[in-house]
Amino acid sequence: MIGRTSDEPHDRGACVETVRFASLIAAMITVGLMSGLFYGFSVSVMPALERSDDRIVIEVMQRVNVAILNGWFLLGYLGALVFTGLALGLHVVDGPDGALVPLIAAFVCYVLAMVVTGVVNIPLNNALEKAGPVDRIADPAAVRRAFESPWVRANVWRTLLCTASAGFLAWALxxxxx
Known part of the structure; x- marks a missing residue:
């Protein structure tokens, strides 16, 4: 064949190793971005809102919930799952090594963070949106009570799970x- 060399199996191995390493780096970056996003909410956004009026909390979070649905967020949120899964899959297919256990742990932690998001945070965000425009809410204190505490608790769990995932990815690296 044209272009075939005696080093082809070595070249394939080097290519697979490059893709494994690149997927691991991409996983670390995207999981780190998600961990940082959730951490930022935990240490700044939600504490600032805690000191705010009920209507301000509702209005700000309604706006955040719309603004966050963009390509950059989805790149990090879904990219973390895809790249961590790819890194894990490539380590399983190409032969397990010392990185397999931390990659499994990283993947499980990130999937659990997504479960928390889907089971707790998204339904709370949807309920907040269903409450309607803030100036038409009859009892903003009740809407806030139903939203804020459970959302903050779930966000702490997402932060911890994403941070653990990042730590496991660092171990794999x-x-x-x-």
Whole structure:
């Protein structure tokens, strides 16, 4: 064949190793972005809103819930799942090594963060949106009470799970010799 060399199996192995490493780096970056996003809400956004009027909390969170649905957010949110899964899959297919256990743990932690988001945060966001425009809400204190505490608790869990996922990815990178 044209272009075939005696080093082809070695080249394939180097290519697979490059893709494994690149997927691991991409996973680390995207999980880190999500961890940072959730951490930012935990240490700044929600504490600032805690000191605010009920209507302000509702209005700000309604706006945040609309603004966050954009391509950059989805790149991080879904990219973290895809890249971590890809890194894990490539380590399973290409032969397990010392990075397999931390990759499994990273993937599980991130999936659990997504479960918390889907089971707690998104339904709370949807309920907040269904409450309607803030100036038409009869009892903003009740709407806030139903939303704020459970959302904050769930966000702490998302933060911890994403941070653990990032830590496991860092461990996998160390094992890979990065």
């Amino acid at each position: 160390l094992v890979q010799g990065a």
